Amino acid sequence: MLMKIQINKTTTPIVSPAVVVSVGKWDEANLITLAWVARVVSEPPVISVSIRPSRHSYSLIEKSEEFVVNVPNANQIREMDFCGTRTGKKVDKWKELNLTKQKGSEVEVPLVKEFPINIECKVIKKIKHGSHIIYLGEVLAVHVDEEKLTGKTLDPLKQDQVVYIAGNYYGLVKEPLEKQAFSVRS
Numbered sequence: 001m002l003m004k005i006q007i008n009k010t011t012t013p014i015v016s017p018a019v020v021v022s023v024g025k026w027d028e029a030n031l032i033t034l035a036w037v038a039r040v041v042s043e044p045p046v047i048s049v050s051i052r053p054s055r056h057s058y059s060l061i062e063k064s065e066e067f068v069v070n071v072p073n074a075n076q077i078r079e080m081d082f083c084g085t086r087t088g089k090k091v092d093k094w095k096e097l098n099l100t101k102q103k104g105s106e107v108e109v110p111l112v113k114e115f116p117i118n119i120e121c122k123v124i125k126k127i128k129h130g131s132h133i134i135y136l137g138e139v140l141a142v143h144v145d146e147e148k149l150t151g152k153t154l155d156p157l158k159q160d161q162v163v164y165i166a167g168n169y170y171g172l173v174k175e176p177l178e179k180q181a182f183s184v185r186s
């Protein structure tokens, strides 16, 4: 019989997206890589991000109460790793990585032009719990590079995102395993 083994609860073995979040208004804007990110409400669309108070980004999000979730392609993991291993207290990550600030339509925090998906959010609630501050951000606008669309919709096969599992970056599989509700037919 297959046994269940209890493992360390801090492992939390579910897949998280890895994204680069912009915080802070134009001149002081910083970039931070986050994996503790999730879609948490459908209507209105709400995303949660969790940030430790020790991060430089913490003081910036506290000040402007806005953020932009930028979703890099799998070939942009160097940029993603850089933003998650250097502090904006010491380096200008935009400059070091040659990334371009682009004006959003709803918030004063800049989008990263080079990353294909950008989600503008306004903080609607903060929860301090343990190691992190959880920010709930209502999605105000979503921008996508034209090439990611098929017709007018975002094509999941072109969503070349990165996921984070236990200290490693993984790409997404290119083909869907099955279509939703396939089990009804078979």
Ligand SMILES: Cc1cc2nc3c(=O)[nH]c(=O)nc-3n(C[C@H](O)[C@H](O)[C@H](O)COP(=O)(O)O)c2cc1C
Pocket: 018, 030, 031, 032, 033, 034, 035, 036, 037, 050, 051, 052, 054, 055, 056, 057, 058, 080, 081, 083, 084, 085, 086, 087, 088, 089, 164
């Ligand atoms: C893949 C990855 C995921 C991360 N996820 C988080 C996270 O969810 N929350 C957090 O506070 N820090 C997270 N970090 C750490 C910050 O990105 C890192 O400490 C960064 O250097 C902070 O930058 P800042 O001081 O400029 O704000 C992550 C780092 C990596 C590489």
